Amino acid sequence: MSVRNIFVVGMDEHNRQRLEHLRGAENYRFHGVIEPAEVNDTEIFPIEDMLFRAEAQLKAFGEPIDAIVGYMDFPVSTMLPLLCKRIGTPSTSLESLLKCEHKYWSRLVQREVMADYIPRFTAFDPFDPQALQRIGEAGLYMPFFVKPIKSSGSRLGFRIESPEDFAHAVERLCDGIGTISEPFNYVLDHANLPDDVRSVDGGHCMAEEIIGGWQCTVEGYVFQGDVVPYGIVDSIRYPQVLSFFCYRYPSRLPAAIQAKMEELTRQIMTHIGYDNAAFNIEYFWDEVQDRIWLLEINTRVAQSHCDIFEKVDGVSHQQVTVNLALGQRPDMPHRQGAFKVAGKFFYRVFFTDAIVSQVPSAEEIETLQQAFPGTVIALQVEAGMRLSSLPEQDSYSYALAYLWMGANDDVTLEENYARLAEQLHFAFENIVG
Incomplete structure (x- = not known):
């Protein structure tokens, strides 16, 4: 088999070593594109400039380019469809990706097929002095949760219990939202958006009904239209706060709840039209009400889960990302790792x-x-x-x-x-x- 050239956006040495342990890696040659410092541990994201330089580097490469992949959240996940389209490598469509990453558009699409599994929500402009009033007019009342239309991790997310909480959150949001909203809007300008989505750009925020319970993440992929959930990871928080304590794999959720989450996952990802790419979906199970809530969809494997999949299943689930980018069904092992x-x-x-x-x-x-x-x-x-x-x-x-x-x-x-x-x-x- 000929060597396959795989370019990795923001690849660092730690992840190069992980990638070189994947199944079939003896036939892969990994190359970095865009320095890791530009997309990790920074709050400055000049997407247009990064795409321009990446495209120039890739087009100057003297050999075939078989795949372009990434394993990080914004801006990497959001840039990939644009970069892949320019170079001609496989990727899901930009619109299907944004139906996951644009939190307002994602909720609208989810409501079309699974309204009973999502919270009440509305979008608002944090710079609007009447924002709190408009949220109430939309039928949302305190307590509720606010977050940017596009964020990264738990950044700029706040639980609102009082008008004072909202004022504090809005001050923080107005001060910090531009670091992601401006580059995200550049991506939105390249997409075919419905009018009701285009009017809610990256400078807007979401207010959502408070949901909670046992939190977990369903890791999955879509290959030629076939949606495949392959692992569920529990997300455990410190008592009484929103901060994460640990991610644990495999999940301890009841088997019936895991099966229902996998069913919902197949339903929503098929409806979105997401294809030939990895994803993960965060859910809550409210044990008291026996109710499942969909929290959000991410268009990548969770980098935080790479090592725990390797420990339990035998290889990092970056295996899924690489295989899909090469147009192959993922060769992901199950329970072949050194730990249970x-x-x-x-x-x-x-x-x-x-x-x-x-x-x-x-x-x-x-x-x-x-x-x-x-x-x-x-x-x-x-x-x-x-x-x-x-x-x-x-x-x-x-x-x-x-x-x-x-x-x-x-x-x-x-x-x-x-x-x-x-x-x-x-x-x-x-x-x-």
């Missing part, structure tokens, strides 16, 4: 702000990784850094480190994390809050 369960843990502090004065040394990290086999520890801060400078954080805490761990049962996994976390030593100065 795995998790990604978020080691957090709940300060308003602080300066980091001490972090675990490289030697301490290596010792801990050796003490807990299979563990990967990725520090997100360094000494001298102000916590508020960390990008992609939620509105309530700061993640100091990510830890991927595996075990043979859930209890051992959680106990091992607790033991390890006690040995991670950070220090701070000028703590506020």
Whole structure:
């Protein structure tokens, strides 16, 4: 078999190593396009310029280009259909992608086929002084949740309990929404949008009925119209707050609930017309009401889940992304990994702000990784850094480190994390809050 040239948007060394362990990787040659620093750990996204430079690099490549892939959220996931179209490699259509990523359009499309599984919602302009009144006129009353039409992670998401909460949220939204709304609007300008969607651009926000319960993510793909869910990951939050504690795989949800989520997944992705690409859908199961809610659809594999799929199933689910981009049905193994369960843990502090004065040394990290086999520890801060400078954080805490761990049962996994976390030593100065 001839070597296949695969270009990866924003590829870093860690993910290059992951990709080179995929099935069939001996026949793949991975190339980076667009530097990782331009699309990760930054809040400046010059999409037009990045596309121009990427297109020039790709067209100057002297060999066939077999695939262009990405594994990150905005701006990578949103740029891919534009870049693939210019180069002529497989991708889902821009419109089908935006029916997932444009949160208002996505809710409109979901309502057409699964109205009983989504919350009440409305769009609003955060710069409109009458925004709160208009939300009420649309039939939404406090408490509700607000977030941008397009965001990344949990950034700029707020629970609104009072007019004061809304005023605070709107101030933050107006200050920060432009970093994503402007590049997102560039992408919207290239799409064929319905009039009621075009009028709600990236500078708008969503207000939604509060939903909750047991949160999880269904990872899946569509190949030639066939929607295939292949794994469900639980998303566990810290008590009483919105911040994530860990992602755990496989899910502990009841089998009947998992089956219903997979059925809903097939229904909505078929209706959207999404094809030949990976996705994941976040759901809640309200155990008290025995009700399933669809939270949102993402047009990529979850990078946070790569290591836990490898631990449990035997390979990172980037396997799905690469195979689809090559026009192949994914060759994803099942339960062939070294562990029966795995998790990604978020080691957090709940300060308003602080300066980091001490972090675990490289030697301490290596010792801990050796003490807990299979563990990967990725520090997100360094000494001298102000916590508020960390990008992609939620509105309530700061993640100091990510830890991927595996075990043979859930209890051992959680106990091992607790033991390890006690040995991670950070220090701070000028703590506020």
